[in-house]
Amino acid sequence: MHHKRLSKTRDGRAPGGWGLRFLAAALVAALLATAASAVHARDTDPDRCTRCHDETEDYPVLPVYKTAHAAVADERTRFGDAGCTSCHGDSADHLEDDEFYPEVTFTGDRTPVAKQNEACLDCHKGDSHVVHWQGSDHDFAELSCASCHDIHTGHDDVLFTDTQPQVCTDCHKQQEHELRRPSRHPVPDGLMACSDCHEPHGATGSGLLKEPNINETCYSCHAEKRGPFLWEHMPAREDCTSCHQVHGSIHRGLLEVRGPQLCQQCHLDEVFGDHASRMYDRDQLGTSFAAGRNCLNCHSQVHGSNHPQGYNFRR
Numbered sequence: 066m067h068h069k070r071l072s073k074t075r076d077g078r079a080p081g082g083w084g085l086r087f088l089a090a091a092l093v094a095a096l097l098a099t100a101a102s103a104v105h106a107r108d109t110d111p112d113r114c115t116r117c118h119d120e121t122e123d124y125p126v127l128p129v130y131k132t133a134h135a136a137v138a139d140e141r142t143r144f145g146d147a148g149c150t151s152c153h154g155d156s157a158d159h160l161e162d163d164e165f166y167p168e169v170t171f172t173g174d175r176t177p178v179a180k181q182n183e184a185c186l187d188c189h190k191g192d193s194h195v196v197h198w199q200g201s202d203h204d205f206a207e208l209s210c211a212s213c214h215d216i217h218t219g220h221d222d223v224l225f226t227d228t229q230p231q232v233c234t235d236c237h238k239q240q241e242h243e244l245r246r247p248s249r250h251p252v253p254d255g256l257m258a259c260s261d262c263h264e265p266h267g268a269t270g271s272g273l274l275k276e277p278n279i280n281e282t283c284y285s286c287h288a289e290k291r292g293p294f295l296w297e298h299m300p301a302r303e304d305c306t307s308c309h310q311v312h313g314s315i316h317r318g319l320l321e322v323r324g325p326q327l328c329q330q331c332h333l334d335e336v337f338g339d340h341a342s343r344m345y346d347r348d349q350l351g352t353s354f355a356a357g358r359n360c361l362n363c364h365s366q367v368h369g370s371n372h373p374q375g376y377n378f379r380r
């Protein structure tokens with residue numbers, strides 16, 4: 066499993082660096098041991114943590130003060146009472162002995178994902194966004210909340226339209242590739258986020274979609290395609306993705322395949338059978354398509370029609 070930030074911090078850290086860091090921290094600890102008794106700081110005072118975990122850390126610890134979680138005036142954060150332990154849990158032994166930190170939550174891969182997420186869900190399980198987390202695709206894949214959320218920063222990338230896609234496509238390479246195609250939803254342009262269509266915390270339907278199914282998700286922006294239509298085209302009513310490739314396509318209009326082939330996936334018999342023999346012969350159809358024409362030249366209302374004579378979507 067790819068843990069976005071941990072892998073960055075840890076891969077860049079030479080194994081030999083660990084011993085040095087312990088030594089340095091131990092030195093700091095020894096120096097501060099005397100100061101601590103004078104200050105009488107509470108165990109939960111964030112100062113007790115930040116005197117070691119300060120701005121000299123590779124990892125940006127202090128920016129957590131710029132976040133909603135450190136808002137002391139907001140009682141729900143518990144930061145005023147519990148400080149850093151509101152997330153990191155009981156750290157008493159760690160404060161006694163800085164080498165003893167496996168008890169602390171969020172020590173990278175040493176803290177099991179379930180324990181990490183429990184710490185977040187302790188406060189967030191009731192949030193409307195997060196209620197479907199248990200059993201969701203991402204829960205099932207054992208993602209930690211922190212694999213998407215940057216907690217120790219004033220700018221949590223995943224919460225912003227322009228920076229979010231990068232977070233998601235760190236893992237979802239296939240979609241990154243699709244969204245680079247010439248016809249696409251404007252996600253790489255910073256105008257749309259994955260979460261405009263997806264609910265990453267879990268959803269009632271499949272595919273982690275924001276709405277119960279694919280078409281409802283599309284209608285939330287393309288309302289005119291919902292109808293109601295006097296004449297419905299069955300695939301449009303049932304599944305927009307029977308013709309469209311949602312993330313991106315090499316064919317204009319986000320189409321799955323181009324031109325007549327799109328329609329012929331389902332309508333081959335009519336075109337080269339009944340339809341063709343009545344209206345045009347095979348050669349005529351062939352010529353008009355070769356000239357770049359399309360079924361749409363005549364059947365322009367493929368999403369549905371409200372014209373009294375619109376039964377074959379020509380008006």
Ligand code: HEC
Pocket residue numbers: 086087090091093094108113114115116117118149150153156159160163164166169170171172173
């Ligand atoms: C006396 C210095 C000291 C104090 C005080 C201290 N720590 Fe640590 N902490 C360390 C050292 C040393 C490590 C070992 C790992 C490292 O940072 O490289 C560590 C490790 C950690 C880790 C795991 C880091 C990792 O790389 O996985 C977390 C999380 C942590 N401390 C949180 C806290 C919290 C929360 C507090 C306050 C309740 C606190 N620490 C107080 C020195 C300290």
Ligand code: HEC
Pocket residue numbers: 070071074111114115118124126129134135148149150151152153171172173211216217
């Ligand atoms: C809202 C929850 C939350 C609060 C509050 C919080 N942290 Fe963290 N902290 C985290 C999470 C989550 C991680 C792990 C990030 C990751 O896995 O990328 C972390 C990681 C760390 C690490 C380990 C960094 C590393 O090298 O891997 C240290 C040290 C740390 N926090 C110290 C602190 C200190 C000190 C405070 C208080 C000033 C604090 N944290 C407050 C959630 C929190």
Ligand code: HEC
Pocket residue numbers: 133134139141142143144151152184185186187188189210211214216221224
């Ligand atoms: C002690 C309770 C508590 C814990 C533990 C906690 N949170 Fe929060 N979190 C809050 C509160 C309160 C807010 C502010 C909500 C608001 O303003 O409506 C918040 C806000 C957030 C936000 C929105 C931030 C923003 O800028 O709008 C995210 C994302 C979030 N939390 C994720 C997490 C994750 C991930 C964890 C675990 C690493 C976590 N929280 C742990 C209480 C908590």
Ligand code: HEC
Pocket residue numbers: 182185186189192194195198203208209210211212213214223224229260264265266
């Ligand atoms: C796969 C990536 C991903 C994971 C994993 C994830 N989140 Fe989020 N989270 C997001 C995105 C994207 C948003 C912003 C859009 C949204 O609200 O759906 C968000 C928003 C939030 C918010 C703020 C909602 C608001 O009011 O704006 C909270 C709180 C939150 N997440 C908590 C959590 C918790 C707790 C977990 C772990 C149980 C978690 N998230 C796991 C991607 C993720």
Ligand code: HEC
Pocket residue numbers: 230233234237240241244250252257258259260261262263271272274279282311312
């Ligand atoms: C315009 C809406 C929309 C946007 C924007 C969007 N998706 Fe999707 N995505 C969908 C639909 C619809 C499906 C199909 C769901 C199904 O088949 O149940 C899907 C499917 C997926 C799947 C499942 C695999 C597959 O292809 O069936 C993944 C993973 C995914 N999207 C990730 C992303 C990521 C990551 C982003 C942003 C970089 C993103 N999506 C942006 C609508 C969207």
Ligand code: HEC
Pocket residue numbers: 066067068069202203206208212213223229232233234235236237259260263265271272273274
């Ligand atoms: C740390 C890696 C990771 C990150 C980051 C991540 N995902 Fe996922 N995602 C997964 C895994 C693993 C699965 C389940 C296996 C699969 O279907 O690929 C999954 C499943 C999904 C699915 C359902 C796929 C299906 O087959 O139905 C969608 C949709 C999705 N992710 C969207 C997102 C979006 C949107 C974001 C960013 C907000 C995101 N993911 C961030 C790893 C990740």
Ligand code: HEC
Pocket residue numbers: 248249250251257261262279280282283284285286287305306309311317318319
């Ligand atoms: C969050 C809003 C939103 C959602 C949800 C959404 N779209 Fe879009 N769609 C857009 C935007 C914005 C554009 C770009 C319009 C433009 O460029 O003028 C677009 C463009 C399109 C286009 C035309 C592309 C072109 O090149 O002409 C198609 C086809 C399309 N969407 C299909 C879908 C389908 C199918 C779904 C459901 C899976 C869907 N959309 C969901 C916002 C959305």
Ligand code: HEC
Pocket residue numbers: 280283284287290291298300301302304305306307308309317318319320361367368
């Ligand atoms: C039978 C195939 C088919 C189905 C099913 C279908 N479309 Fe289309 N759609 C097309 C074709 C063909 C175009 C024209 C593309 C072009 O040449 O630019 C188009 C164009 C679009 C456009 C851009 C131009 C416009 O008319 O606004 C949007 C948006 C769109 N479709 C959304 C949807 C949505 C939403 C659904 C599901 C309700 C859907 N489509 C289902 C074939 C289909």
Ligand code: HEC
Pocket residue numbers: 298299300307308327328329330331332360361364367376377378
């Ligand atoms: C995924 C399969 C599928 C695709 C792709 C598809 N259709 Fe259809 N189409 C249907 C079905 C199913 C019906 C309903 C057939 C019926 O009622 O006998 C239908 C009905 C029609 C009708 C009305 C037929 C009648 O007897 O009244 C026309 C015209 C039509 N489609 C044109 C098109 C065109 C043009 C395209 C390409 C843009 C297209 N279709 C793509 C499945 C499809």
Ligand code: HEC
Pocket residue numbers: 325328329332335336339340341343344353359360361362363364377
């Ligand atoms: C030059 C205009 C034109 C073109 C191009 C065209 N059609 Fe038609 N199509 C018609 C007309 C007119 C009818 C109505 C025939 C009737 O009502 O008797 C029709 C009828 C249909 C029907 C209804 C069933 C039937 O056989 O009567 C289907 C399905 C259909 N067309 C599919 C297609 C497909 C798929 C293509 C592209 C491969 C296509 N058409 C290209 C004019 C056209």
